[in-house]
Amino acid sequence: MRIISGKLRGIHMLAPANLPVRPTTDQAKESLFNILQNQFDFEDCEILDLFSGTGSVSIEFASRNASLVQSIDKHPGCIKWLEAVKNKYNLVQIQTLKADVFKYLEIYKKPYDIIFADPPYDLPTIPLIPKLVAENKLLKKDGVLIVEHPKFLKLHNLPGYTETRTYGNSAFSFFSEA
Template sequence: MRIISGKYKGRRFSPPADKWPTRPTTDYAKEGLFNVLNNWFYFEDQRFLDLFGGTGSHDYEFLSRGCTDVTYVDKHGPAVKFVERTIAALGEEEHIKIFRMDVFQFIKRPVRQPYTYIFAGPPYPLPNIPEIPDLVFAAGLLAPGGLFVLETNPHHDFADDPRCVEKRNYGKTIFWFFEHPKGEEE
């Protein structure tokens, strides 16, 4: 796993993930996603929420690009410990909040300030992937004008969801882009 761009560009990390229930986004797919995001917004201005954070790959990219408000959520203890060690090695502890908890329990918590960008990379076998966009929007997690990206495999289709504004394929990895319309409340 490598950091693609920013102040930590080129740094490599090797999570001991052989028996983890995580599936890190491939470097190819992650690079494609971040090329799109580079044209979407300024990283420094984002409040980023990483659901099913796994190895923390997306968090490191945001921190590397200047984001100072990152929230990571994952329930797998070894993954959380790996992210804590990696964040400490980068010296970025003050810019990230790490929650070791079930994502669906996190979503139910009251939202103090909505996030401007949310990424969810759930395990592909998770049965309730189709419900995730509705849960995120209903919980008020996404700020008006914000962007939510959901990573899936080809077994899911959100093209008919009116909030879905774009779809990007990178091999068997698909990113669905959902926008929260400015000025509208869910």
């Protein structure tokens, strides 16, 4: 994975091969950050990265000086890898938590400026993510939820839906406060 911008711009990282991940492609990540940087000053943003995996998106936000990046994943290897990267590059704004994303969304009530979710594409409960975010009021005013999913999955009928952008076989669906 490559860091696109910020203080770690251009750094390539090779995550362990044994992690159960499907990282967001560099092209899709670059497109996503082009959209977000026109809406947000990352230095003032608190980010929630759900199903953080290798932490590619978390690291990108931290590289761009986001004030807080909360990274949630249930796989211990993913958390261990992201903690190692955080420590190596002194990315103090990243906070990792080994947890089930759905339980986290039901229990924690802290609102965020940006929530990014990159669940496994075969996960049947992907549509629950926007519902739980809306029900638990986890977005700040003018905040955004982005759910990465396979392009064939349609999420347009869920609360707060605004648009979907497709990149290859992947799509980003955007949601605002419902």
